[in-house]
Amino acid sequence: MKQLGLVFSVAIALILTACGGGSSSSNTLSGNWTANLTNADNTPAFAFTTSLTQSNGSTVTGTNLTFTTSTGCFTSAATETGSFILSGNFNGNMTGTFQLTITSATPSGNTLALQGTVNNNAITGTWNLTGLTPGCTGTGNFTFTRM
DSSP states (O other): OHHHHHHHHHHHHHHHHHTTTTOOOOSSOOEEEEEEEEETTSOEEEEEEEEEEEETTTEEEEEEEEESSOOSSOOTTOEEEEEEEEEEEETTEEEEEEEEEEEOTTTTTOEEEEEEEEETTEEEEEEEEEOSSTTOOEEEEEEEEEO
16 A cells, blocks of 8 residues: 555656646746846936747847837837847746847937846846937946846
């Protein structure tokens, strides 16, 4: 009878392991995100929301870009491309390096580059804005959180 109980316990443990053990954490960057960027002096610079899709391992694309602060540097028609390098995934915990580049469609010539570190549902790092439009340059820090 003890052997039957042991076999049953092992079978349940294997089933739970195969199902992910009930962890609900995502191991990709895919989803809706919101970003808050601050200038080097910690004053607010930009804020935006976007939908990120991670495909082919490290390729990240963004859609539905919406700047929630007024900016003459970007419109929501800007393009987003990026990459993610997974440095560890243990029990649903996602970590790694992240970079995202947003290029303006209108006005053209403005590029926002974000580089940071992923820790589960948050990304923190630095940003750099270069542009042809007057006033569209700067640097600072950002926080990106999954909505």
